């Protein structure tokens with residue numbers, strides 16, 4: 389299933405972090421959503437449930453999102469993001485975070501985030517890429533760094 393990742397991200401091996409997140413058996417949870425065509429995985433997104441206090445699980449980190457190159461720009465990425473946000477809304481999530489291109493995530497309503505910080509300081513050129521969306525009718529998470537499960541606690545995942 390993880391063969392999608394080297395195709396979508398040829399410069400970065402995301403398979404270890406995705407595999408570790410899918411195997412988590414801790415207090416944290418992940419939401420994994422996938423699109424298949426002829427039993428081949430063609431699009432996948434993970435949301436890691438998190439918060440700004442260790443006991444808080446009212447936030448989620450969207451990452452990674454990947455679509456196999458032959459199927460990009462057909463709305464698959466957007467459908468997974470929207471389906472994920474709807475599922476998280478139904479389960480009580482208040483705010484969703486992402487590190488990505490504002491030109492892409494802005495279309496879903498993500499905006500630059502500064503009160504809640506990623507676990508490692510971002511390089512200057514990536515600062516505008518840290519974004520969040522508040523789920524309608526919910527309240528913002530307390531400010532501070534996000535507590536994320538161990539697979540995310542690798543500084544290499546948070547720099548170019």
Ligand SMILES: CC(C)(COP(=O)(O)OP(=O)(O)OC[C@H]1O[C@@H](n2cnc3c(N)ncnc32)[C@H](O)[C@@H]1OP(=O)(O)O)[C@@H](O)C(=O)NCCC(=O)NCCS
Nearest residue numbers: 396453454455460461462463464465466487488489491492
């Ligand atoms: C980025 C990605 C997830 C988008 O998924 P997708 O299914 O191809 O995109 P959608 O069909 O939902 O949306 C297409 C629109 O997004 C835009 N878009 C696609 N990739 C983009 C990117 N990396 N940055 C900004 N905009 C992007 C396109 O311009 C397109 O807009 P248009 O149709 O108005 O021209 C997918 O292209 C991908 O896997 N890319 C490689 C991995 C990657 O960069 N992931 C990003 C994680 S932050």
